[in-house]
Amino acid sequence: MDRFARxxxxxxxxxxxxxxxxxxxxxxxxxxxxxxNIAGHITQLAAAHDRGGR
Structure with missing residues (x-):
């Protein structure tokens, strides 16, 4: 996110x-x-970031 912003x-x-x-x-x-299965957590983090959260 720091590098590409989206x-x-x-x-x-x-x-x-x-x-x-x-x-x-x-x-x-x-x-x-x-x-x-746990590495799929990255998707959750990305979705939260897309909604403006972290």
Whole structure:
């Protein structure tokens, strides 16, 4: 925002769901889910910025 002052396009079209009991998840599974699903938080931040918030 400091450099370009606006967001023209943002596409966040990713989600991970592992269909098995969570007690069978590997460390890699957890890392992947958090990396994709939580990183989607960037879309929420961008939307808030577009509305004038932070």
């Amino acid at each position: 967001i023209d396009t943002l596409i966040n079209n990713a989600r991970i769901f592992i269909s098995r009991p969570s007690n069978r998840d590997t460390e890699g599974d957890v890392t992947a889910v958090l990396g994709v």
